[in-house]
Amino acid sequence: MQLFNRRLFVLESGKFYTRGLLIKLARKQARILKTFTRSYIEDDFFSEKQINAVKQTIEMLKPDIEDFVIYNYPYQEMIFATAEMPKLSDEQLRNAVKFKISEDFHIPPNKLIIDITKADNYIKTDKGTSKVPIFATKQEFMDKMISFYRGVSGAPEPDMVIPDQLKYLEIFDEKTLKTDIPGQSKLTFLICQDMNYSVLFTFMANKLIDITEISISLEDVIEECQKRDINPQKVLSALLKGSEIGALEYTESIQQIFSEYYEKYTFEAEKAIRGTINHLNIDNPLTRIEVVIVASINGRLTLDLAYHIREEGILRGANVIQMPLKKDYPDDTEDLRTIMGLGYRGVRELGRYKFIQKEKAKA
Amino acid sequence: MVDINLYKKKKPKLKLTTVLVLIAILLLPVLALRLTIETIKQTNLAEIKGKYQYARTYIGDDDIEVITSRIKSENTKVVSQTNTIKAEIERIKKDLVYAGLTSDFINELGIQFDRYKANEKIFLEAMNITRGKDFFLKYYNVNSKNFDNHQFSEELKKAYETNGLSLTTNQVTIDFMLVNILQEEITAKTAKY
Numbered sequence: 001m002q003l004f005n006r007r008l009f010v011l012e013s014g015k016f017y018t019r020g021l022l023i024k025l026a027r028k029q030a031r032i033l034k035t036f037t038r039s040y041i042e043d044d045f046f047s048e049k050q051i052n053a054v055k056q057t058i059e060m061l062k063p064d065i066e067d068f069v070i071y072n073y074p075y076q077e078m079i080f081a082t083a084e085m086p087k088l089s090d091e092q093l094r095n096a097v098k099f100k101i102s103e104d105f106h107i108p109p110n111k112l113i114i115d116i117t118k119a120d121n122y123i124k125t126d127k128g129t130s131k132v133p134i135f136a137t138k139q140e141f142m143d144k145m146i147s148f149y150r151g152v153s154g155a156p157e158p159d160m161v162i163p164d165q166l167k168y169l170e171i172f173d174e175k176t177l178k179t180d181i182p183g184q185s186k187l188t189f190l191i192c193q194d195m196n197y198s199v200l201f202t203f204m205a206n207k208l209i210d211i212t213e214i215s216i217s218l219e220d221v222i223e224e225c226q227k228r229d230i231n232p233q234k235v236l237s238a239l240l241k242g243s244e245i246g247a248l249e250y251t252e253s254i255q256q257i258f259s260e261y262y263e264k265y266t267f268e269a270e271k272a273i274r275g276t277i278n279h280l281n282i283d284n285p286l287t288r289i290e291v292v293i294v295a296s297i298n299g300r301l302t303l304d305l306a307y308h309i310r311e312e313g314i315l316r317g318a319n320v321i322q323m324p325l326k327k328d329y330p331d332d333t334e335d336l337r338t339i340m341g342l343g344y345r346g347v348r349e350l351g352r353y354k355f356i357q358k359e360k361a362k363a
Numbered sequence: 364m365v366d367i368n369l370y371k372k373k374k375p376k377l378k379l380t381t382v383l384v385l386i387a388i389l390l391l392p393v394l395a396l397r398l399t400i401e402t403i404k405q406t407n408l409a410e411i412k413g414k415y416q417y418a419r420t421y422i423g424d425d426d427i428e429v430i431t432s433r434i435k436s437e438n439t440k441v442v443s444q445t446n447t448i449k450a451e452i453e454r455i456k457k458d459l460v461y462a463g464l465t466s467d468f469i470n471e472l473g474i475q476f477d478r479y480k481a482n483e484k485i486f487l488e489a490m491n492i493t494r495g496k497d498f499f500l501k502y503y504n505v506n507s508k509n510f511d512n513h514q515f516s517e518e519l520k521k522a523y524e525t526n527g528l529s530l531t532t533n534q535v536t537i538d539f540m541l542v543n544i545l546q547e548e549i550t551a552k553t554a555k556y
Contacts, residue, residue, distance in 0.1 A: 001381045003388075065376050073369055115367045135367045142369060161370035169364045208365060349368075 002066045007033075008346045009063035011054070011155060012072045012339040014164070015042050016195040016222070017240055018053035019339045020061045023347065030343075030353040035336060036060040039236050041222060045074055046148050054153035069156050070346040071149065072164040075197045079105060079136040080211040084129050093132065101136045111139045121207055133208055135163055160346060165199045165211065167341025168192040168295050170348070173324040178290060180205035186290035187282070190323065191269050193296040193305055194338070195219060195239075198265070200272045202280070212276050216261075216268040218297075224257045242300030242335050262308035270314050289315060295323035299334040328354040461494065461556045464528070468498050468551065471522040479515040482506060498528075498551040505544050513545045523551060 005026035012019045017040070022033040038053035063069065083100050085093060097116060102109040114136040122130035142161070149155040168190070178186050190201040191214065198214035218239055225232045230253060238245055245254055273292075277285040292314060294306040302322050310320040326344065333340055347353050377385075469492075476485055484505040491499040504513040516534075523530055529552040537544040 001378060001384060003381060003384060065378055066381065069373075071370075113369050115369055117365045117367065121365065133365070135365075135369070137369060146370070157373050158370050159373050160368045163367060163369065166365055166367060172364070174364050 002064070006350055007064060007067045008070065008343060008350070009061065009067040009156065010070045010339055010342045010346060011057065011149070011158075012164075012167075012342055013050060013054055013149075014072070014074065014196060015045060015047075015050075016040065016219070016236060018050060018057055019336070020057035021336065021339045021343055022061050022063070022067075023343050025347065025350060025353050028351075028353055030347045030355045032330070032333065032343075032355075034061050035339075037240065039233070039240055041232050041236060046144070051148075051152050054149060054155060058153060058155050063156050065156065067156065068160075068346055068350060069158045070160045070162065070342050071145075071158045072167065072342055073137065073142070073145070073161050075164045075194070075199065077137050077141045078163045078165070079134075081134045081136070082123075082131045082209070083134055084125065085132050086129050097132060097134050098136075101134060105136075107138060113137050113139050113142055117208070123204065123207055123209055131209070137163075160349060162342055162345055164194070165192065165197070165201075166345070167338055168199075168323070169201065169208075170341040170344040171323075171325050171329060171337060172293075172295070173326050174206065176291075176293070176324050177203055177206040180207065185288070187277075187285060187288045188290045188293065189273050189276075190293045190295065191305075191309070192323075193218060193265070193294075193301065195297065198268075200269065200276060202273075202276050204282075210276050210280060212272050214265075214268050214272045216265050218301075220264075221257055221261050224261070225254075228253055228257070230254065230257075239301065240297065240335065242298035244300075258304075262305065263312065265305065266309050266312035266314055269309065273315060286315070289318050291319045291321055293321055293323050295337075297338050299337070326355075328356075330355050330357045332357055457556060461553075464498075464526075464551075464553055464556060465492055467526040468492065468500075468523070468528070471519060471526065472500070475515050475519040475522065478518065482510065483513065483515045485515060494556075496554050498553050500549045500551075501547070503544055503546050505542050507542055508540075510543075513543070513547075516545055516547050520549065523549070528553070 005024060008021075008023040008025065010021040010023065012021075018038050020034075020036045022035075024031045024033050036057050038056055040047075040049035040053060042049050079101065081101060081104070083097055085096060088096060094114065094116060098109050098112060098114050101107070101114055102112055105112075114134060116135070117133045122132050124130055145161075146158070150157060172190065177188055185205040188203040190203065192199045192201070193214075194217060196217050196219040198217045200210075200212045200214050201208060202210040202212070221239070222232045222236060225235045235245075235254070237243075245258060282288065292309065294302060294309055296302040296305050299322075306320055306322045314320060329340070344355075347355075479485075484503075486503040486505070487500075488503065489499065489501040504516045506513055520530060520532065531550045531552070533548040533550075535546040537546065
């Protein structure tokens with residue numbers, strides 16, 4: 001019975017791990033009740049190991065019928081676009097945007113799911129129109145995913161399904177972004193390294209203007225380990241936990257793999273940033289770069305990535321920092337950053353709550 | 364920052380216990396109001412019962428006939444008692460009037476006697492005062508030849524008439540050498556009192 005408190009059940013599942021999180025909301029505080037993580041290595045989404053992991057998560061966390069349920073949605077299935085639109089009502093705008101994406105990507109409108117950001121994120125143009133950030137996906141994949149979770153794994157129906165990459169924006173302390181000064185707005189790049197994708201968020205002042213893929217991710221490290229007969233499961237577990245890689249066996253080979261990986265990563269990130277700058281048509285873009293922010297699935301990997309990108313001198317020595325987290329982000333959930341992003345989104349949907357530390361919650 | 368939700372189909376689900384608790388919460392003010400009204404009613408009823416302890420708490424259909432006949436007999440009793448009291452009042456009124464008459468009748472006799480006893484002699488022969496009959500007085504009023512009239516007799520009759528007595532008189536005068544004797548019979552109409 002959830003009359004005087006609410007509970008959230010968050011499920012984050014992908015090719016490499018499935019994670020569950022149970023959050024209790026009461027008296028303006030959000031408290032983590034239970035977490036569960038299962039890692040595995042599979043080539044595809046909807047694999048048998050993933051089914052088992054989701055089943056196990058459901059068994060362990062026992063979500064309730066009244067829980068607010070949040071799922072992540074694979075990054076690879078998402079379409080991000082911006083469309084320049086005249087001033088329209090919200091419903092008209094959604095319809096217009098749907099037809100535009102349908103036309104651009106050759107998907108019938110009835111087989112398309114779209115959602116647009118709130119009006120604060122629209123970028124006003126000189127012509128009086130607005131550039132609207134759009135997130136879209138195919139209905140077919142969504143149906144398949146929901147029936148997979150509900151039918152095969154016995155998971156509850158979700159209240160929210162969030163594009164996976166947006167979890168980073170939820171834990172990001174957006175106050176770091178400078179407010180908009182017309183004509184002098186600065187560019188901020190946010191590089192997010194995930195297990196099977198990397199993404200570049202571009203902000204003009206405090207508005208999100210672009211999302212681009214960086215064609216490298218931690219998946220490449222796993223693949224390289226498999227090639228060199230290094231137990232990929234151990235490496236994966238270390239990566240997820242944010243453990244010291246040097247503590248594993250095969251230290252030398254691993255160090256080499258990571259060293260090559262980070263070198264390549266900086267190159268790919270630079271390519272992505274410069275590509276973005278080119279297609280956004282911004283005047284004197286390099287002089288307008290405020291900072292390059294780096295994030296990853298946990299604090300340890302964020303630290304490593306930021307260090308290497310800084311050392312490699314991305315964008316001719318641009319300022320590189322680790323992603324600042326929200327003020328109330330619990331310190332003891334460093335290894336749960338990814339799912340915490342989804343959790344923050346769900347909590348935000350239900351009201352204004354502040355996360356408290358696990359220890360504080362126990363006390 | 365970016366409020367995206369790709370799945371907006373779910374309808375909120377509630378458990379049966381939650382629904383029941385919600386219904387209970389919704390009904391609570393109504394029940395509380397009823398309870399308050401009932402409490403107030405009971406308190407007031409207890410207060411009224413305390414004041415009127417003889418009152419029956421409940422009158423059933425079967426009781427009505429009995430109570431009606433009881434009320435009727437009570438009413439008859441009250442009417443008869445009222446009549447008795449009325450008659451008694453009338454009787455007392457008459458007694459008072461009669462007492463006043465007898466008192467006046469005797470009192471005036473004494474007053475006039477005191478006034479004229481120095482010059483006139485009074486010999487009372489008969490005096491009859493009986494309830495339901497006329498008062499009767501017979502006396503001899505004697506005075507000397509020097510006086511023309513019998514003042515006692517005159518003043519007595521005047522006084523009686525002033526007091527509202529209706530009189531019939533019968534007098535005989537006997538003339539002696541030195542005195543005049545008046546034999547007088549006074550009848551006051553008091554039979555009706």
